[in-house]
Amino acid sequence: MLHLNAFLMGVGHHEAAWRHPRTDPSLVNDVRHFQNLATIAERGAFDSVFLADGVQIWGDVQHTAAGKFEPITLLTAMAAATTHVGLIATASTSYTEPYNLARLFSSLDHISGGRAGWNIVTSAGDRAAQNFNRDAVADHAERYERADEFLDVVTALWDSWDDDALVVDPASGVFADPDKVHEINHRGRFYQVRGPLNAVRSPQGRPLLVQAGSSEDGKAFAARHAEAVFTAQQTFEEGQAFYRDLKSRLAANDRLPDELKVLPGIVPVLGSTEAEARRLSDELDELIVPVRAVRQLSELIGVDLNDHPLDAPLPPLPPVTHINGAKSRFELVRDLAERDKLTLRQLIGRLGGGRGHQVIAGTPVQIADHIQRWHEGGAADGFNVMPPLLPSGLEEFVDHVIPELRRRGLFRTGYSADTLRGHYGLARPVGRFERISR
Amino acid sequence: MLHLNAFLMGVGHHEAAWRHPRTDPSLVNDVRHFQNLATIAERGAFDSVFLADGVQIWGDVQHTAAGKFEPITLLTAMAAATTHVGLIATASTSYTEPYNLARLFSSLDHISGGRAGWNIVTSAGDRAAQNFNRDAVADHAERYERADEFLDVVTALWDSWDDDALVVDPASGVFADPDKVHEINHRGRFYQVRGPLNAVRSPQGRPLLVQAGSSEDGKAFAARHAEAVFTAQQTFEEGQAFYRDLKSRLAANDRLPDELKVLPGIVPVLGSTEAEARRLSDELDELIVPVRAVRQLSELIGVDLNDHPLDAPLPPLPPVTHINGAKSRFELVRDLAERDKLTLRQLIGRLGGGRGHQVIAGTPVQIADHIQRWHEGGAADGFNVMPPLLPSGLEEFVDHVIPELRRRGLFRTGYSADTLRGHYGLARPVGRFERISR
Numbered sequence: 001m002l003h004l005n006a007f008l009m010g011v012g013h014h015e016a017a018w019r020h021p022r023t024d025p026s027l028v029n030d031v032r033h034f035q036n037l038a039t040i041a042e043r044g045a046f047d048s049v050f051l052a053d054g055v056q057i058w059g060d061v062q063h064t065a066a067g068k069f070e071p072i073t074l075l076t077a078m079a080a081a082t083t084h085v086g087l088i089a090t091a092s093t094s095y096t097e098p099y100n101l102a103r104l105f106s107s108l109d110h111i112s113g114g115r116a117g118w119n120i121v122t123s124a125g126d127r128a129a130q131n132f133n134r135d136a137v138a139d140h141a142e143r144y145e146r147a148d149e150f151l152d153v154v155t156a157l158w159d160s161w162d163d164d165a166l167v168v169d170p171a172s173g174v175f176a177d178p179d180k181v182h183e184i185n186h187r188g189r190f191y192q193v194r195g196p197l198n199a200v201r202s203p204q205g206r207p208l209l210v211q212a213g214s215s216e217d218g219k220a221f222a223a224r225h226a227e228a229v230f231t232a233q234q235t236f237e238e239g240q241a242f243y244r245d246l247k248s249r250l251a252a253n254d255r256l257p258d259e260l261k262v263l264p265g266i267v268p269v270l271g272s273t274e275a276e277a278r279r280l281s282d283e284l285d286e287l288i289v290p291v292r293a294v295r296q297l298s299e300l301i302g303v304d305l306n307d308h309p310l311d312a313p314l315p316p317l318p319p320v321t322h323i324n325g326a327k328s329r330f331e332l333v334r335d336l337a338e339r340d341k342l343t344l345r346q347l348i349g350r351l352g353g354g355r356g357h358q359v360i361a362g363t364p365v366q367i368a369d370h371i372q373r374w375h376e377g378g379a380a381d382g383f384n385v386m387p388p389l390l391p392s393g394l395e396e397f398v399d400h401v402i403p404e405l406r407r408r409g410l411f412r413t414g415y416s417a418d419t420l421r422g423h424y425g426l427a428r429p430v431g432r433f434e435r436i437s438r
Numbered sequence: 439m440l441h442l443n444a445f446l447m448g449v450g451h452h453e454a455a456w457r458h459p460r461t462d463p464s465l466v467n468d469v470r471h472f473q474n475l476a477t478i479a480e481r482g483a484f485d486s487v488f489l490a491d492g493v494q495i496w497g498d499v500q501h502t503a504a505g506k507f508e509p510i511t512l513l514t515a516m517a518a519a520t521t522h523v524g525l526i527a528t529a530s531t532s533y534t535e536p537y538n539l540a541r542l543f544s545s546l547d548h549i550s551g552g553r554a555g556w557n558i559v560t561s562a563g564d565r566a567a568q569n570f571n572r573d574a575v576a577d578h579a580e581r582y583e584r585a586d587e588f589l590d591v592v593t594a595l596w597d598s599w600d601d602d603a604l605v606v607d608p609a610s611g612v613f614a615d616p617d618k619v620h621e622i623n624h625r626g627r628f629y630q631v632r633g634p635l636n637a638v639r640s641p642q643g644r645p646l647l648v649q650a651g652s653s654e655d656g657k658a659f660a661a662r663h664a665e666a667v668f669t670a671q672q673t674f675e676e677g678q679a680f681y682r683d684l685k686s687r688l689a690a691n692d693r694l695p696d697e698l699k700v701l702p703g704i705v706p707v708l709g710s711t712e713a714e715a716r717r718l719s720d721e722l723d724e725l726i727v728p729v730r731a732v733r734q735l736s737e738l739i740g741v742d743l744n745d746h747p748l749d750a751p752l753p754p755l756p757p758v759t760h761i762n763g764a765k766s767r768f769e770l771v772r773d774l775a776e777r778d779k780l781t782l783r784q785l786i787g788r789l790g791g792g793r794g795h796q797v798i799a800g801t802p803v804q805i806a807d808h809i810q811r812w813h814e815g816g817a818a819d820g821f822n823v824m825p826p827l828l829p830s831g832l833e834e835f836v837d838h839v840i841p842e843l844r845r846r847g848l849f850r851t852g853y854s855a856d857t858l859r860g861h862y863g864l865a866r867p868v869g870r871f872e873r874i875s876r
Contacts, residue, residue, distance in 0.1 A: 019608040026606065029638060031549045055537060057636050061616045066604070068637040070545035073514045077549050080518035096538055099493060099569040107508035111469045111515050130632035131537040166504070168464065170457040173727045178499045194568035198495050199506040200467060289611040 002375055002410045003261055003382030003424055004402075005088070005230070006041040006049045008034065010065045012389040013267055015296065015352050016287035018065040022389050028065045034074055035081035037391055044398035045412050047423040048086030048117060050210075050230070050384070051075065055095055056127040059299060063292035072104050079112035086420030088117035088210055094143055095123060095132040098153040098191055105207045106158060106199045114203030114419035119210040120225070122147050124325035125299060140324050144217040149188045151209075151225050156184040158206045159431035160196035176200075182433040205428045208420050214242065214328035223249035227426055228261045230384045232332055232356040239264055239379035261381040261424055264374065265357030268367045269388050270396045277361040284388060285349050293348035300355060301330040310345040313337075332356050354386055364400035371401075372410060440813055440848045441699055441820030441862055442840075443526070443668070444479040444487045446472065448503045450827040451705055453734065453790050454725035456503040460827050466503045472512055473519035475829055482836035483850050485820070485861040486524030486555060488648075488668070489513060493533055494565040497737060501730035510542050517550035524858030526555035526648055532581055533561060533570040536591040536629055543645045544596060544637045552641030552857035557648040558663070560585050562763035563737060578762050582655040587626045589647075589663050594622040596644045597869035598634035620871040643867045646858050652680065652766035661687035665864050666699045668822045670770055670794040677702055677817030699819040699862055702812065703795030706805045707826050708834045715799040722826060723787050731786035738793060739768040748783040751775075770794050792824055802838035809839075810848060 007013070011023040011033075018025040027033035041049045051071040058064065071089035079087055087108065091101055101118075109116035122143035123129075129137040138146070165180035184195035211218065211226035222229050229246060233239040242264075247257045269284075271277030290310055298305045302325030308315055314337050323330045333356060337347050353359035360370055374380040387393025405411040417423055445451070449461040449471075456463035465471035479487045489509040496502065509527035517525055525546065529539055539556075547554035560581035561567075567575040576584070603618035622633035649656065649664035660667050667684060671677040680702075685695045707722075709715030728748055736743045740763030746753060752775050761768045771794060775785050791797035798808055812818040825831025843849040855861050 016611075018606075018613065019611055021608075025608060025613070029548070054636065055541075057619070057634055061614050061619050063611050063613060065613050066636075066638060068544065068548050068640070070541045070637070072511060073542060073545040073549060076511045076514040077518055080515055095535060097533060097535075097570055100534055100538075103493075103508045104511060106506065107511040110467070110506050111511060127632070130630075132535055133630045168456075170459075170463060173454075173457055173501050173725070173730075175456065175463070175501060175503050176499050181495075181499050192568075192571045194565070196495055198492065198504075199508070200504060202506070287611070292611075 001412060002371065002405065003047045003263060004411065005263055005382070005384045006037070006046045006394060007230070007265065007384050007386045008037050008049055008051060008390065009386070010067060010390070012393060013354055013386040014284045014388040015293060016284050016289070017389050019287040020284060020389060022392050025065060029068050031069070031074070031077050033391070034069070035078050037394060038078040038082045038085055040391060040394050040398055042082045042085040044402045045414055046085055047382070048088050048420055049078065050088040050119065051090060053090035054128060055092055055123060056125065056131055059296040060292040063289045072108055076108055076111055079108070079115065084415045084418065086115045086117055086208070086423055087112055088119055088208065090119040090121055092121050092123040093147040093150040094138065095128065098150050099157065099193055099197070102154045102157040102197055103199055106197065106202045109202035109204055109207045110199070114421070116202070116204065117208035117210050117228070117420050119212060119230070120147065120151070121212065124302065137324060140215070140217060140327060144221055146190050147221060148224070149190050152188070153184070153186050153191050153193050155206055156186060156432065157193070157195055157197040158202065159433055160184055161199070161201045162431055162434050163201050163205070166200060201431065204419050204421050205431065208424065208426070213326070218328060219246055219249065222246060222260065224253050226260055228263060228424060231262065231264050232329065233264045233379070234332060234336060234358060236374060236377065236379055239374055240377060243379050259426065263382045263384045264380050265354060265384040265386050266370070267354035267357055267359040267386045267388055268393070268397060268401065269353065269359060269361040270364060270367065270393065270400065271361070272363065274362050274366065277363065281353070281359070281361040285352055288348060288352045290345065290348060293352060294344065296355070297333070297348060297351060300326060301333050302326065303330070305344060308344055311343050313341065313343055314347065329356050353388060357386055364404050367401050368404040368408065371405065372408060375410065439850060440809065440843065441485045441701060442849065443701055443820070443822045444475070444484045444832060445668070445703065445822050445824045446475050446487055446489060446828065447824070448505060448828070450831060451792055451824040452722045452826040453731060454722050454727070455827050457725040458722060458827060460830050463503060467506050469507070469512070469515050471829070472507070473516050475832060476516040476520045476523055478829060478832050478836055480520045480523040482840045483852055484523055486526050486858055487516065488526040488557065488822070489528060491528035492566060493530055493561060494563065494569055497734040498730040501727045510546055514546055514549055517546070517553065522853045522856065524553045524555055524646065524861055525550055526557055526646065528557040528559055530559050530561040531585040531588040532576065533566065536588050537595065537631055537635070540592045540595040540635055541637055544635065544640045547640035547642055547645045548637070552859070554640070554642065555646035555648050555666070555858050557650060557668070558585065558589070559650065562740065575762060578653070578655060578765060582659055584628050585659060586662070587628050590626070591622070591624050591629050591631050593644055594624060594870065595631070595633055595635040596640065597871055598622055599637070599639045600869055600872050601639050601643070604638060639869065642857050642859050643869065646862065646864070651764070656766060657684055657687065660684060660698065662691050664698055666701060666862060669700065669702050670767065671702045671817070672770060672774060672796060674812060674815065674817055677812055678815060681817050697864065701820045701822040702818050703792060703822040703824050704808070705792035705795055705797040705824045705826055706831070706835060706839065707791065707797060707799035708802060708805065708831065708838065709799070710801065712800050712804065715801065719791070719797070719799040723790055726786060726790045728783065728786060731790060732782065734793070735771070735786060735789060738764060739771050740764065741768070743782060746782055749781050751779065751781055752785065767794050791826060795824055802842050805839050806842040806846065809843065810846060813848065
């Protein structure tokens with residue numbers, strides 16, 4: 001069975017979405033808009049909804065549809081409006097304390113009845129670092145080393161109360177069995193944390209772990225920790241290669257192929273005919289503000305292109321070893337520009353729909369064909385669906401693409417589980433201290 | 439007009455609440471319980487509800503009704519169930535980054551439509567420190583110095599988008615006016631933060647600032663920053679003295695007396711007759727587990743009494759200058775034990791209802807008399823209401839005490855404002871960068 005995640009961003013993933021007449025830009029900052037989107041995703045029986053995040057102003061303030069919500073709180077509000085759909089928030093391992101983040105995700109998992117997921121990021125860029133007592137970002141490898149240790153601490157804290165630690169016996173006055181509540185006594189290179197967490201174990205045991213970096217460090221990290229991976233892949237062959245690569249790394253970590261789901265991003269620009277879809281795509285691309293797009297591209301790949309002429313080919317780019325940002329996205333953009341010999345203006349046009357994710361303009365049948373091909377061809381366990389316009393693009397996907405996928409027997413007709421882990425077909429982890437005591 | 443805050447804690451403030459037949463201890467960990475409590479408080483037109491917090495296991499694991507929710511997420515869920523009541527979360531300045539905390543509170547303020555408040559604490563105790571890379575807690579004065587700087591950073595971040603920074607003009611592609619979005623460029627002793635916050639200014643401009651420490655450092659801090667103060671005062675005279683003291687410190691900070699509201703805690707043990715109220719009070723005290731109460735007391739005052747005989751008077755206590763925890767609570771407990779010549783067992787009985795806050799068993803009229811006396815006698819702008827049992831104690835207060843207060847013209851009959859600041863009669867702050875540019 002296919003897995004579908006709805007990646008929600010403002011009023012749509014196309015960078016000019018807020019300028020298009022089919023969106024209402026005031027919704028970017030309206031909590032009811034996000035509750036509505038979660039409700040639509042749940043109507044389609046999506047596995048989950050997902051919010052990206054950064055801990056800095058991103059892109060060009062003047063031309064970017066600025067948000068205002070922090071993802072964990074926003075998903076908590078969306079939890080109140082839904083009952084089944086999973087809720088995945090992005091949060092950084094570089095600029096927060098593991099005890100605090102473990103608590104926030106545990107709390108979201110409790111509040112939502114087992115629907116929380118964490119998209120783990122390490123936060124590229126000096127702008128983020130400068131909001132957290134640093135002049136510059138740590139290098140890529142160190143960020144991942146820190147992230148590894150951070151994950152050890154957080155999962156230990158989530159496990160620090162055994163599932164059956166609560167006794168709750170008013171007669172004797174015993175609320176919990178202290179032998180089932182564990183200090184974690186972590187002492188590592190970056191963190192020293194005693195524990196236990198001040199929260200009983202959450203419905204999923206551990207919130208779902210998601211990861212999106214596709215660099216070497218990122219893939220190694222995913223193979224150790226991630227249960228779902230969001231990735232940007234431009235071609236079917238690249239998608240197959242990435243899928244095989246990632247799955248092949250699991251055995252060395254004592255994991256089975258099914259314990260990690262690979263979900264490439266797709267921006268479905270839908271129309272009732274292909275021509276109608278292309279018209280919408282063109283309308284959107286014409287609304288791109290080049291100065292904004294170049295600034296966003298510069299941040300995305302970690303190379304300053306702001307003063308580069310729009311109608312010239314890209315300048316020579318540094319080797320990827322010199323890139324301290326999103327290495328895999330840098331390579332994707334470099335390869336795309338080289339392969340199709342694009343000027344900067346052409347490149348931002350190609351990236352405007354999905355920041356490097358595949359943009360496909362077509363009918364619901366054509367989108368379903370694409371999804372089926374990737375799924376059956378060993379390139380995807382499912383898709384990270386990125387509607388170009390919101391809510392309309394999500395509604396169209398739910399009303400027209402999902403029924404087509406169901407007709408083909410590829411997607412569930414309703415929820416058969418109550419938790420996010422259940423939707424993704426993943427087991428509930430046994431706590432590490434329970435393992436020891438058994 | 440009187441101000442009322444409902445301090446919510448598990449199934450009640452009495453430390454044995456969960457053992458009493460009038461509570462259901464499973465509700466301690468049920469989000470619907472807290473949504474129900476917020477709804478009851480809103481039915482009574484309370485100014486706000488409030489959640490305490492610590493970043494460690496508190497008290498005795500075996501005998502304490504352990505929770506599992508983090509306050510900001512829990513209040514977000516409560517926001518979804520209500521429309522008017524204010525939502526105040528405790529959070530520490532010692533173990534979190536100002537950028538992260540500014541975002542979380544801004545997000546809660548946006549989601550709730552202007553109902554967020556922050557109870558600022560500095561987190562006493564080594565157990566908390568040991569969850570955050572430290573062996574021991576920093577000393578009291580340093581914690582407050584850090585808190586001062588933390589407040590400067592957080593309020594600057596909240597102000598970093600002018601109120602009118604958003605343009606949202608699809609035709610020109612201009613979403614925001616970059617001249618109205620400000621870097622804060624803070625470089626201090628503890629923090630270095632560039633900004634701006636990645637969130638537009640919130641409905642209240644700044645969430646309400648609340649403080650609860652009543653030590654010298656705490657009072658000086660409150661006079662600089664706090665707009666509401668929760669405090670524990672055992673007698674009317676002490677309450678008056680504290681009230682006068684705090685209000686007298688405002689002028690030196692260019693503030694008016696009305697810009698800070700003083701709310702002493704009160705645990706109303708209600709009965710339809712005084713005898714009935716006393717019976718409930720006795721029932722609860724009989725359910726106290728001494729080992730738990732002594733452990734909690736030890737943590738509360740920062741002196742280890744766990745091995746002290748229950749039926750002996752307190753041992754000689756160190757001078758308050760040696761106490762690195764909650765200094766004012768230490769003094770309150772010391773004075774109470776000395777004044778009434780209490781054994782340890784008697785002391786934990788006296789503290790079991792409210793951890794040092796005033797416990798009053800009586801009829802609704804008697805409770806209203808007490809509130810009126812303190813309010814009219816210059817000892818309180820309102821009260822921090824701490825029901826011994828939840829939800830029943832809050833329901834009784836709303837159904838019987840509030841109507842009595844309304845009959846006397848002391849409390850609002852309904853909400854006349856939409857924001858937490860509005861309920862407390864506090865102005866919406868002008869952003870500091872707007873001040874400069876005007």
